[in-house]
Amino acid sequence: CFVQGLVTSGYIILLSRVGERVAADMRKTLFASLLRQDVAFFDANKTGQLVNRLTADIQEFKSSFKLVISQGLRSITQTVGCFVSLYIISPKLTGLTVVVLPCLVGAGALFGSFLRKLSRLAQDQVAKATGVADEALGNVRTVKAFAMEERELQGLSSGARVFEYLALVPTIPLSGGGRIPSNSLTGRVDFMNISFSYPTRPGHQILTRFNLTLPPSKTVAIVGESGGGKSTVASLLERFYDPTSGIVMLDGLDIRTLDLSWLRGQVIGFINQEPVLFGSSIMDNIRFGKPEATDAEVINAAKQANAHLFITGFPDGYNTVVGERGATLSGGQKQRIAIARALIKNPCILVLDEATSALDAESERVVQEALDRATSGRTVLIIAHRLSTIQGADLICVMSNGCIVEVK
Numbered sequence: 564c565f566v567q568g569l570v571t572s573g574y575i576i577l578l579s580r581v582g583e584r585v586a587a588d589m590r591k592t593l594f595a596s597l598l599r600q601d602v603a604f605f606d607a608n609k610t611g612q613l614v615n616r617l618t619a620d621i622q623e624f625k626s627s628f629k630l631v632i633s634q635g636l637r638s639i640t641q642t643v644g645c646f647v648s649l650y651i652i653s654p655k656l657t658g659l660t661v662v663v664l665p666c667l668v669g670a671g672a673l674f675g676s677f678l679r680k681l682s683r684l685a686q687d688q689v690a691k692a693t694g695v696a697d698e699a700l701g702n703v704r705t706v707k708a709f710a711m712e713e714r715e716l717q718g719l720s721s722g723a724r725v726f727e728y729l730a731l732v733p734t735i736p737l738s739g740g741g742r743i744p745s746n747s748l749t750g751r752v753d754f755m756n757i758s759f760s761y762p763t764r765p766g767h768q769i770l771t772r773f774n775l776t777l778p779p780s781k782t783v784a785i786v787g788e789s790g791g792g793k794s795t796v797a798s799l800l801e802r803f804y805d806p807t808s809g810i811v812m813l814d815g816l817d818i819r820t821l822d823l824s825w826l827r828g829q830v831i832g833f834i835n836q837e838p839v840l841f842g843s844s845i846m847d848n849i850r851f852g853k854p855e856a857t858d859a860e861v862i863n864a865a866k867q868a869n870a871h872l873f874i875t876g877f878p879d880g881y882n883t884v885v886g887e888r889g890a891t892l893s894g895g896q897k898q899r900i901a902i903a904r905a906l907i908k909n910p911c912i913l914v915l916d917e918a919t920s921a922l923d924a925e926s927e928r929v930v931q932e933a934l935d936r937a938t939s940g941r942t943v944l945i946i947a948h949r950l951s952t953i954q955g956a957d958l959i960c961v962m963s964n965g966c967i968v969e970v971k
């Protein structure tokens with residue numbers, strides 16, 4: 564024990580000297596780099612503070628260095644001492660230990676690295692699942708507008724809270740009800756005597772005996788004061804809500820009698836002011852509108868949406884990952900991808916809810932060009948703020964106090 568203690572102390576003294584030398588070198592380097600900064604010459608007060616902080620850091624480093632070294636050395640010396648004592652008692656047992664111990668340590672290390680790998684994979688999966696769940700819940704309107712609830716269930720593993728949301732029974736059933744054959748669907752929409760207030764604010768009437776007809780293959784624009792209920796009209800057409808009273812009709816049929824997945828997934832294309840993209844590739848984002856679409860269909864939709872040129876300009880083309888919520892794209896580029904996503908399902912009715920109002924003049928021009936192409940031959944409802952958006956409309960309706968007050 565005496566020899567062991569002596570050796571330990573010797574090592575500690577020796578290595579703390581090394582530690583001090585390292586600390587002194589660090590101090591010199593840090594001071595030198597500090598002096599190179601102009602601020603050190605101009606702001607004496609700041610320099611003083613920095614020097615004090617640096618000195619305190621170095622002291623802390625020295626003491627923790629000493630501690631680590633002394634503890635490490637003590638363990639090493641003790642292990643060696645144990646082996647020497649063991650050898651004196653039984654050389655055979657010591658030999659056995661020397662053979663078995665490294666095997667055990669090796670096996671433990673292997674097992675540990677295997678577990679670390681599994682844990683990393685599990686963490687990656689949790690991160691992915693959380694991302695999907697976050698997007699699916701945050702972008703719930705976009706998911707609904709494309710009738711993609713079933714697909715977004717791929718985020719199941721992201722926790723109990725998500726299960727709670729999934730267990731909620733939708734007040735409006737997603738499937739069941741009739742479908743109009745595509746060859747006889749004209750796309751005429753009638754809002755008949757609609758009154759509506761949001762379920763969360765029952766006392767606040769948004770629409771009052773609202774009447775509007777969207778004739779087949781015509782473009783109708785709604786303008787009016789902010790908060791007047793324009794977007795609410797679009798929400799009722801998409802059946803995000805049902806009217807409190809009155810009927811929304813498609814080709815003369817009450818939309819409540821029609822299959823909701825078909826209505827949202829195949830009949831209505833919805834493009835809003837802030838296009839919401841998913842953190843996957845451009846190809847996947849456009850294909851979200853029609854999961855079974857071929858690559859050629861995706862490219863064709865992108866061409867119609869004025870997006871093909873800028874997409875092929877990216878090094879990874881259609882495989883470019885757009886980042887969380889499309890963060891790596893400009894507003895105009897996001898909007899054109901959203902247009903391609905809506906067009907790929909070849910909708911009979913297109914709803915544009917202030918689709919260009921968040922764009923600058925140049926982006927608006929290319930997006931408007933895409934929209935003009937996209938709207939031809941379709942029934943279109945435009946909700947607009949800017950005059951440029953509604954110039955091509957066949958009918959302009961002015962909304963006030965929850966109903967149409969003027970038609971031009």
Ligand SMILES: Nc1ncnc2c1ncn2[C@@H]1O[C@H](COP(=O)(O)OP(=O)(O)OP(=O)(O)O)[C@@H](O)[C@H]1O
Pocket residue numbers: 761763764769787788789790791792793794795796
């Ligand atoms: N989910 C909701 N729950 C409760 N109230 C809502 C909801 N969405 C909108 N509203 C309210 O309904 C009213 C009409 O909103 P809406 O978005 O339809 O107006 P808007 O004419 O499209 O407005 P803007 O031109 O500013 O977009 C507003 O008073 C708004 O606060």
